[in-house]
Amino acid sequence: KAGVTQTPRYLIKTRGQQxxxxxxxxxxxxxxxxxQQTPGQGLQFLFEYFSxxxxxKGNFPGRFSGRQFSNSRSEMNVSTLELGDSALYLCASSxxxxxxxxxxxxxxxxxRLTVL
Amino acid sequence: AQSVSQHNxxxxxxxxxxxxxxxxxxxxxxxxxxxxxxxxxQHLQLxxxxxxxxxxxxxxxxxxxxxxxSKFSFNLRKPSVQWSDTAEYFCAVNAGRDDKxxxxxxxxxxxxx
Numbered sequence: 001k002a003g004v005t006q007t008p009r010y011l012i013k014t015r016g017q018q019x020x021x022x023x024x025x026x027x028x029x030x031x032x033x034x035x036q037q038t039p040g041q042g043l044q045f046l047f048e049y050f051s052x053x054x055x056x057k058g059n060f061p062g063r064f065s066g067r068q069f070s071n072s073r074s075e076m077n078v079s080t081l082e083l084g085d086s087a088l089y090l091c092a093s094s095x096x097x098x099x100x101x102x103x104x105x106x107x108x109x110x111x112r113l114t115v116l
Numbered sequence: 117a118q119s120v121s122q123h124n125x126x127x128x129x130x131x132x133x134x135x136x137x138x139x140x141x142x143x144x145x146x147x148x149x150x151x152x153x154x155x156x157x158q159h160l161q162l163x164x165x166x167x168x169x170x171x172x173x174x175x176x177x178x179x180x181x182x183x184x185x186s187k188f189s190f191n192l193r194k195p196s197v198q199w200s201d202t203a204e205y206f207c208a209v210n211a212g213r214d215d216k217x218x219x220x221x222x223x224x225x226x227x228x229x
Contacts, residue, residue, distance in 0.1 A: 003159075033216070040125075042206060042221035043160075056216040090160070104150075105217060107160040 002026065004108035006091050012114045018079040021111045025072050025093030031055075032074040033105065034066060037088040046089075049074055078113075086115045118143040118211045122220035129197055130228045137192040137223050139181075139207030149190040150208040150217065151181055160206070166190065177201070199229045 005024040013019050025032050033056075034046040045058035049068035066076040072093075078085055089112075092105035123138040141147060151163040164175025171183040181192045190207060207220040 035219070040221065042122075043208075043219035045216055045218060048216055058216075092160075104162045104165065105152075105160075107152075109159045 004091055004093050004106050006089075006108035006111050008111060009109065010112050010114075012116060013081050014116050015081055015083060017081050018077060019081060019113060020075055020077045021089055021091075021113075023074045023076075023091030023093075023108060025074070025091075026106055029093035029095050029106070030072050031094045032068055032072065033092045033094070034074070034076050035090040035092065036060075037090055037110070038086075043090065046076065081115045083115050086113060088112050118209055118218050120207050120209050120218055120220035122205075122207050122223050124223045125221070126224045126226070128226045128228065131199055132196050135192070135194040135197045135201075135225070137205055137207075137225070139190045139192065139220060140188050141190065141207075141209040141211070142188065143209065143211035145211060148210040149181070149183060150210075151175065151179070151190075151192050152206045152208060152219070153203050154206070154222075155203045163192070163205070197225075197227050199227045201225060202227045 007022045031050045033048040035043040037043050047066050048056040052068045063079045068074045088110040090107055090110045092107045094105050119142045121140045149166040152160045153163045154160045163179050164173050166173045166183045174180045179194050181190055183190050204222045204224050206222045208217050210217045
């Protein structure tokens, strides 16, 4: 069974540019969550999608957005990049969505973004 | 809002030493609790989880964690660590209706051979 696939794995952008990251969840998983990982801050929750709907959103500015397609694949976009956006962006998929029955998150290897 | 605190940011131990990593969360209702591990160069993976039942949960590679509701804690333990346990460990909690999983800032564990 293929795992969570994220593309691209590495990318370098300059301030002011925008970036789009892609995530393909494990087959059958309908929930996709995005996290930003930076040294010292751990994983910070960005947003979660289920059946093409954003169910949850973290405390990030509006420059960070995402969407999910009918095949459960998800993209996140960051516009007007800032130096502080340099991070590893992780995507995770899961099956369970009901309250009190959230299952394990399966993570991809991440997309490492460097903003110069 | 729910939050997760991991007390130790960096822990260095010798092989065969005992390990306990602290984790506290802030939420008064029913919670699901997790420990994830990230080995060098690898993706995050689940170490163990608590949903209900026995508060002492056993995971992979000899790890266990105990849920103490009165202390809002879910500490990770291993009686005898190995060099291969060198990794970053993240405590996480899911609480309330919204199902999002919140992570702590992580603890870097370095085992000396």
